[in-house]
Amino acid sequence: MSKNNLQLDENGKLKHFLGIEGLNLPVLTEILDTAESFTSVTERTVKKVPILRGKTVANLFFEPSTRTRSTFELAAQRLSADVLTLNLNTSATSKGESLLDTIRNIEAMQIDMFVIRHQDSGSAHFFAQHVKPGVSVLNAGDGQHEHPTQAMLDMFTIRHFKKDFSQLRVAIIGDIAHSRVARSQIHALNILGAAEVRVIAPKTLLPVGIESLGVHLYNNLEQGLKDVDVVIMLRLQKERMRGALLPSEKEYFNLFGLTQERLNCANPDAIVMHPGPANRGVEIESSVMDGPQSVILQQVTFGIAVRMAVMSMTVGR
Template sequence: MSSSKHPASTSFKAPDSSSLQLNDQGKLRHFLTTDGLSKQVLTEIMDVAESFSGVSEQAVKKVPLLRGKTIANLFFENSTRTRTTFDLAAKRLSADVINLNIATSATTKGESILDTIRNLEAMQVDMFIVRHADSGAAHFIARHVAPHISVINAGDGRHAHPTQAMLDMFTIRRVKKDFKRLKVAIIGDILHSRVARSQIHALNTLGVQEVRVIAPKTLLPSDTNSLGVHVYGDLKTGLDDVDVVIMLRLQRERMGAALLPSEHEYFECFGLTEERLSYAKPEVCVMHPGPINRGVEMDAAVADGPNSVILQQVTNGIATRMAVMALTLGHYAAGKPS
């Protein structure tokens, strides 16, 4: 079948990520994935986050930007820290927040996601923050919400975790100023990592020199190169001359599924120690989305060491999420919180 003759599945397809995420004016309406968004959009998120970063340091940690707006945290999968930072971000913007821990409520009683969404829409909610174990869940919800509602993806399956990626970009920009000449290595379970996918897209869009991934083959997706990365099998070559090291969390389940023999062997091969960090540039910065398994992914000395920006990531997470909320709800104009 020549695709030109029979535009088979192209003309009637669901819209791609970027057209779903942007409104008619090219402004962010939903934030589902970093894939397909322009450098301009990603930079705007970081710029707005920069302007919000002062709010948390004020005596009164609040701006009235989203007063009267209702934001629903829809967590179909458990999370403490991501939900807390979204919660704080919303409150610092003066929004009302409802937290629904759906992992233990409606859907286990057989209610479909769409029914849950419809019910919350009927309560005049303005934004859904969604975490779900299925890849594509946030896209699915974004396709079905009323036109005035925004959806922010707080992690869907293995697919995307765009606010985490953007807080990482924000952190890198603060430390390194410019993305242009950076070599970034991501180490660990790329296969199951929504964080890694979102980081890879963002890093490439922001124009870094090289993105590397370092992992055993069982933790790499097939055709990894097609994501826009170079694959390395060991830390010595992979970390050579690197500016930023991003560690990923290793889930215990991976040992049960015959993907890895043991945490011990993983640390032997891929654990970040001070000695191994010395393969990278001296001013390398070390990141981790948390929570860290000390002694599995990295040594405590590295996690707490001078190159670590792990706690800055957490702090920056609030400003970044405030930025994404304000931008998607259209309450950020002319480069300043209005």
């Protein structure tokens, strides 16, 4: 794949951050190490560094988002950038403006970086192919393709609690088929050298050929959780019932909901993660979500540092 060319500059440095696929271990490690250095910033009384002073970041959200959008905004502000956030699902596109015209118009406001979330897979690549030289594009989720900053904050969380990837068994549970987060996580875990990546889901939520990304498939939660060190739950969207992919939330919870009893099949020191927003009682039991093994809120905190890292590495080059 020529993905490297689009994301990296001639010196192998991150130019855009579109997906984990095609990146290598040194780049991912650099993101994690840079994020590490920013965690101290976010704990200070004055939570700002001047790395992106004078730069302008445009957040373009064509799909609704709360936490990703907010953490991108905070990350940019803590790097001293000016931030413009546009919720475009209700604005320009509904007036018939083409995506290319949207890019050109916002670019004319002298933007240094686009953060884009869009319902079409490949939309971040499309942006990166059409922005002016010197402008960076960060993918905040494109269709069912990738959500690389979410995956990197998950990797950051795993490294924080588990240190070494090489001994880890990681299970990703839920709607793999429609999840851009899962795809990015799978790529990241394999590049970082995790011992095993498992996906656990009913067959209707496992996309064809997913094993070619380097995962083992499980249709049974108890079996899939055995000897696992990291448990990643995915959000189950309600509309999946309407598409006849699942019979009911109740049956899904009965078979794939994470309860304490089932979590006990995993290693005793396993951590539980969720990219949010979670459906309590559908994919995860409240007591597990709020329990001692859950690191879900730390994920959100780390999300700011990771996004600061990626922003500083691309625009701050």
